[in-house]
Amino acid sequence: MKDFPQHVKGTIDFFSSRVSLFQEITEVARKILKFFGYEEIILPILEESKVFLKVGEFTDIVEKQMFKIEGKDIVLRPEGTAQVVRFFVENRLWKEKEFHKFFYIGPMFRGEKPQRGRLRQFYHIGAEALGSNLPFLDAEIIKIASDILKELGIKDVKLKINSLGCQQDKEILRKRLKEKLKEKKERLCSICQKRLDKNPLRILDCKEKRCQEIVEEIDIGDFLCDSCQKHFEKVLHYLDKLNISYIYSPTLVRGLDYYTHTVFEITSSHLGSQDACGAGGRYNSLVRSMGGPDIPGVGFALGIERIMLLLKEKKKVPSSKVFVAYTPGYFDKAVEILNFLREKGIPSQISYLEKSLKAQLRFSHKIGVDFVVIVGEEEVKNNFLTLKDMRKSLQEKVSWEDLLNRIC
Numbered sequence: 001m002k003d004f005p006q007h008v009k010g011t012i013d014f015f016s017s018r019v020s021l022f023q024e025i026t027e028v029a030r031k032i033l034k035f036f037g038y039e040e041i042i043l044p045i046l047e048e049s050k051v052f053l054k055v056g057e058f059t060d061i062v063e064k065q066m067f068k069i070e071g072k073d074i075v076l077r078p079e080g081t082a083q084v085v086r087f088f089v090e091n092r093l094w095k096e097k098e099f100h101k102f103f104y105i106g107p108m109f110r111g112e113k114p115q116r117g118r119l120r121q122f123y124h125i126g127a128e129a130l131g132s133n134l135p136f137l138d139a140e141i142i143k144i145a146s147d148i149l150k151e152l153g154i155k156d157v158k159l160k161i162n163s164l165g166c167q168q169d170k171e172i173l174r175k176r177l178k179e180k181l182k183e184k185k186e187r188l189c190s191i192c193q194k195r196l197d198k199n200p201l202r203i204l205d206c207k208e209k210r211c212q213e214i215v216e217e218i219d220i221g222d223f224l225c226d227s228c229q230k231h232f233e234k235v236l237h238y239l240d241k242l243n244i245s246y247i248y249s250p251t252l253v254r255g256l257d258y259y260t261h262t263v264f265e266i267t268s269s270h271l272g273s274q275d276a277c278g279a280g281g282r283y284n285s286l287v288r289s290m291g292g293p294d295i296p297g298v299g300f301a302l303g304i305e306r307i308m309l310l311l312k313e314k315k316k317v318p319s320s321k322v323f324v325a326y327t328p329g330y331f332d333k334a335v336e337i338l339n340f341l342r343e344k345g346i347p348s349q350i351s352y353l354e355k356s357l358k359a360q361l362r363f364s365h366k367i368g369v370d371f372v373v374i375v376g377e378e379e380v381k382n383n384f385l386t387l388k389d390m391r392k393s394l395q396e397k398v399s400w401e402d403l404l405n406r407i408c
């Protein structure tokens with residue numbers, strides 16, 4: 001039995017090389033999103049539950065995955081899109097200008113049963129563009145997500161894409177699915193049997209083999225209206241123009257109910273059963289359902305922890321450039337050097353544990369610095385310093401004046 005506190009299952013402590021990797025991912029994402037003209041926003045972790053009820057009450061995250069604050073109608077946000085739309089509507093932002101592009105980086109929370117890649121707290125890099133129905137924007141949003149992954153060195157991913165059409169098309173699809181799957185109900189998994197009444201679209205992307213076989217047996221036929229079909233063809237046309245390859249996946253529906261028209265997922269076979277490292281699509285009715293006017297939106301979110309699984313552990317970035325080591329009795333002289341270096345703007349460290357020189361040198365290896373400066377009896381007596389260049393494995397005697405020239 002554990003008798004000491006542990007991290008909550010489905011959460012991750014970030015430290016050491018994980019922090020470097022996290023920072024690298026967010027820096028790359030920020031650079032690319034700003035390049036494409038997206039403005040960073042930082043919204044609260046707490047939201048009213050009703051914000052997410054607009055996502056669709058039969059959506060998994062609303063039905064069973066929201067972390068509620070006890071006794072209040074407040075939740076830990078499970079995703080960013082509905083929240084950005086709440087922020088957009090609350091501040092009447094369409095009155096300021098017709099078109100907005102936002103991005104956010106922050107934690108999301110879902111009460112899912114934790115497993116590899118499926119966490120209770122995880123980080124999103126999300127982007128949302130509000131105010132345009134142009135098919136080029138759908139393609140461009142996919143381009144941004146794929147540029148971030150490419151810049152991070154992740155190549156082995158697949159883009160799956162589909163169109164759900166407008167709300168009327170989705171209704172036709174829903175009805176057809178209900179009709180066609182009614183007589184096969186007994187063969188569906190227990191979850192899909194429940195979905196058949198409430199949210200039959202989700203049966204299309206059920207991971208259970210028997211449900212997938214049933215989906216293959218049925219012919220849904222064309223259900224997109226002319227205008228939605230044209231929109232989708234144009235999105236694919238612009239993806240071609242932007243040199244982005246895709247797989248048309250007619251059964252891709254996504255777990256969030258607000259999507260209309262384009263839906264997509266970016267997957268990797270290296271991720272196991274939770275194979276999506278990013279996903280998104282259009283949500284042309286969400287602003288209206290949140291109480292705003294008829295304004296379309298499109299966006300994506302990348303999961304940082306899943307991206308981290310795809311990236312090899314990075315070498316630890318040195319926390320400091322110089323480590324000042326001393327022989328017993330020369331701590332004050334070492335502090336003098338430490339302050340001298342820090343005042344010159346050079347990140348420098350010293351040992352806070354009164355250890356032997358050998359132990360200090362071992363520690364400097366561990367934290368990974370470029371240089372070690374050693375001070376002791378001989379150095380003080382003859383007015384020099386010993387400088388070890390850890391990158392070149394060189395050691396030399398230098399004067400205080402030369403120290404900076406060697407290090408910088």
Ligand code: HAM
Binds near residue numbers: 080112300303306
């Ligand atoms: P989502 O598919 O729920 O979409 O999440 C996006 C990505 O976040 C997933 O592809 C996955 O990489 C990561 N993710 C989701 N759930 C978990 C989890 N439990 N543990 C670890 N990683 C996870 C959305 O949230 C939409 N808001 C995306 C969007 C933005 N659509 C339009 N704009």
